Amino acid sequence: MKVLVPIKRVVDAYVKVRVKSDGSGVETSNIKMSMNPFDEIAVEQAVRLSEAGAATEVVAVTIGPAAAQEQLRTALAMGVDRAMHVTADEGLQPLAVAKTLKAICDSEQPDLVILGKQAIDDDCNQTGQMLAALQGWAQGTSISKLETGDGRITVVREVDGGLEKLELPLPAIVSVDLRLNEPRYPKLPNIMKAKKKPIEQTSLDELGIDATPRLKQVKVEEPPARKGGVKVSSVDELVEKLRNEAKVIR
Amino acid sequence: MSAILIYAEHDNSELKSGALSAVACAQEIGGDIDLLITGQGCGDAAKHAATVPGVRKVLLAEGEHLEHHVAENVAPVITALADDYDYVLAAASTGGKNIMPRVAAMLDVQQISDISAVVSPDTFVRPIYAGNAFATYQSTDAKKVITVRTTSFEPVAAGDGSAEIETVDAGSDAGLARFVGAELSDSEGPELTTARIVVSGGRGVGSAENFKLIENLAGKLGAAVGASRAAVDAGYVPNDYQVGQTGKVVAPDLYVAVGISGAIQHMAGMKESKVIVAINKDEEAPIFEVADYGLVADLFEALPELDSKL
Numbered sequence: 001m002k003v004l005v006p007i008k009r010v011v012d013a014y015v016k017v018r019v020k021s022d023g024s025g026v027e028t029s030n031i032k033m034s035m036n037p038f039d040e041i042a043v044e045q046a047v048r049l050s051e052a053g054a055a056t057e058v059v060a061v062t063i064g065p066a067a068a069q070e071q072l073r074t075a076l077a078m079g080v081d082r083a084m085h086v087t088a089d090e091g092l093q094p095l096a097v098a099k100t101l102k103a104i105c106d107s108e109q110p111d112l113v114i115l116g117k118q119a120i121d122d123d124c125n126q127t128g129q130m131l132a133a134l135q136g137w138a139q140g141t142s143i144s145k146l147e148t149g150d151g152r153i154t155v156v157r158e159v160d161g162g163l164e165k166l167e168l169p170l171p172a173i174v175s176v177d178l179r180l181n182e183p184r185y186p187k188l189p190n191i192m193k194a195k196k197k198p199i200e201q202t203s204l205d206e207l208g209i210d211a212t213p214r215l216k217q218v219k220v221e222e223p224p225a226r227k228g229g230v231k232v233s234s235v236d237e238l239v240e241k242l243r244n245e246a247k248v249i250r
Numbered sequence: 251m252s253a254i255l256i257y258a259e260h261d262n263s264e265l266k267s268g269a270l271s272a273v274a275c276a277q278e279i280g281g282d283i284d285l286l287i288t289g290q291g292c293g294d295a296a297k298h299a300a301t302v303p304g305v306r307k308v309l310l311a312e313g314e315h316l317e318h319h320v321a322e323n324v325a326p327v328i329t330a331l332a333d334d335y336d337y338v339l340a341a342a343s344t345g346g347k348n349i350m351p352r353v354a355a356m357l358d359v360q361q362i363s364d365i366s367a368v369v370s371p372d373t374f375v376r377p378i379y380a381g382n383a384f385a386t387y388q389s390t391d392a393k394k395v396i397t398v399r400t401t402s403f404e405p406v407a408a409g410d411g412s413a414e415i416e417t418v419d420a421g422s423d424a425g426l427a428r429f430v431g432a433e434l435s436d437s438e439g440p441e442l443t444t445a446r447i448v449v450s451g452g453r454g455v456g457s458a459e460n461f462k463l464i465e466n467l468a469g470k471l472g473a474a475v476g477a478s479r480a481a482v483d484a485g486y487v488p489n490d491y492q493v494g495q496t497g498k499v500v501a502p503d504l505y506v507a508v509g510i511s512g513a514i515q516h517m518a519g520m521k522e523s524k525v526i527v528a529i530n531k532d533e534e535a536p537i538f539e540v541a542d543y544g545l546v547a548d549l550f551e552a553l554p555e556l557d558s559k560l
């Protein structure tokens with residue numbers, strides 16, 4: 001089974017982002033960037049499949065500016081076999097990403113694509129489902145468990161009411177949730193080795209992708225601020241305030 | 251006049267609250283509003299949908315292959331109808347998130363996820379970066395595919411409408427994903443995303459057993475129980491209790507955070523609550539920055555005392 005893992009470079013999850021004063025976006029210069037946390041989980045899953053002998057080859061791909069190669073190096077250090085970089089401007093929208101991944105699927109012919117359930121910058125939660133639609137493949141989104149079988153996989157999805165189990169014929173697309181696994185920290189020798197590995201290059205033009213944004217960003221604003229509250233000194237005071245000031249309990 | 255199709259989720263007898271929020275959003279956009287009900291044995295849900303005021307028509311697609319709302323089978327039902335509509339909407343529930351991008355890609359449309367406000371018929375606001383910023387987007391697609399942040403739109407009340415119910419083509423089994431089974435949490439009390447009061451516990455609660463303290467307080471207040479990711483990861487409570495950027499978004503009248511530090515990812519799911527209470531033994535915990543009432547205390551002392559005084 002050949003596995004493709006699309007990964008995205010994003011502002012690190014623990015950075016408090018700031019909106020630029022001109023409203024054109026959020027500040028991303030001189031800020032820690034990382035692999036999207038869900039994509040780390042996706043890479044980890046793919047590498048585990050290969051360690052278990054279920055995956056024959058794992059290919060990581062990112063679509064974005066040159067700096068995103070840093071995240072491909074991380075994926076290589078975690079244990080993926082090959083890395084591909086599709087050069088593109090920042091801020092590609094999910095439909096364009098999905099179309100690009102479709103082109104990669106056409107040439108790479110993976111049996112399974114493992115994506116993150118959502119990129120923590122745009123919070124879209126779309127790309128996997130869109131790719132599944134474009135390929136006409138089965139999809140399992142927000143999965144917390146994956147088992148491989150003969151020509152099929154079984155996945156457990158995290159849904160609003162609890163958990164749901166699906167069986168998907170391969171080829172298929174899955175998107176991973178937080179509890180699927182805990183990604184490894186790459187070991188130093190692997191990080192060193194990853195620095196020397198080749199990264200295959202292509203571009204949106206070469207793949208014939210029209211990435212014209214369908215959504216025009218009008219502006220980006222700070223969220224409405226909550227005004228600070230008070231500290232209460234006792235449980236009694238808390239109950240009194242909730243009853244008589246906030247009037248939210250009886 | 252534009253036409254709006256809403257993929258309306260239900261429990262076979264009634265619409266889910268998210269569908270009613272999607273109707274509220276559709277009313278802000280403006281146009282003829284039709285509700286699509288898919289499933290098997292969901293005639294009652296269609297009847298309920300017909301009572302939603304301002305709805306023009308209810309479209310009902312029934313079939314065994316639609317019973318479990320598998321995306322590969324539902325999406326084609328929606329796209330087959332889409333020609334007649336300018337907008338396709340659904341709640342940004344796990345169901346809507348699963349199905350709508352599949353619909354959008356089939357229609358060659360860039361979906362707009364999780365919108366929190368309608369600026370004009372083609373311009374919408376949505377949170378990005380875990381709600382640390384709000385972006386306004388203008389869609390250039392002729393058709394709009396949208397999921398709706400349910401906490402931003404007060405659900406309309408079903409009741410005195412009387413729309414006609416029309417049966418539509420249910421399509422057939424795509425033969426792709428097969429539903430094997432579900433493990434649904436049978437939590438007592440109100441549903442997390444629509445409860446008037448939510449009491450959530452975090453890592454500070456320490457164990458599944460200790461979560462009884464949270465449940466007791468919730469019981470007393472008629473509240474739903476929520477949790478931080480750390481509490482879910484540690485196995486104190488099931489996954490569907492998670493509140494946050496990548497869990498559920500809630501905006502109750504009262505949110506009580508107990509033993510939760512207030513990471514940005516958690517706050518993304520509860521910051522819009524009307525009144526926030528935080529109980530934490532660390533006075534520096536970031537949750538106090540958003541709390542209307544903060545109590546610096548050990549939860550193992552504060553919760554029993556609170557329980558006795560309510």
Ligand SMILES: Cc1cc2nc3c(=O)[nH]c(=O)nc-3n(C[C@H](O)[C@H](O)[C@H](O)COP(=O)(O)OP(=O)(O)OC[C@H]3O[C@@H](n4cnc5c(N)ncnc54)[C@H](O)[C@@H]3O)c2cc1C
Binds near residue numbers: 481498
């Ligand atoms: C991609 C990504 C997505 C995420 N999505 C979510 C999400 O959707 N929702 C979410 O919640 N998190 C999410 N997280 C995790 C988030 O970053 C935090 O790690 C998590 O919210 C911490 O949970 P916590 O506050 O319960 O634990 P901690 O941060 O460990 O805080 C525990 C708190 O309990 C207090 N405490 C301990 N003992 C007591 C006591 N006896 N009495 C009173 N107080 C006590 C401590 O002072 C501390 O403040 C996500 C993270 C990532 C990277």
Ligand SMILES: Nc1ncnc2c1ncn2[C@@H]1O[C@H](COP(=O)(O)O)[C@@H](O)[C@H]1O
Binds near residue numbers: 006062115
């Ligand atoms: N530019 C990109 N390059 C590679 N993969 C991406 C890119 N953008 C999104 N993805 C993948 O799609 C997932 C969901 O992203 P989104 O739909 O934007 O929330 C991510 O977790 C990645 O696996």
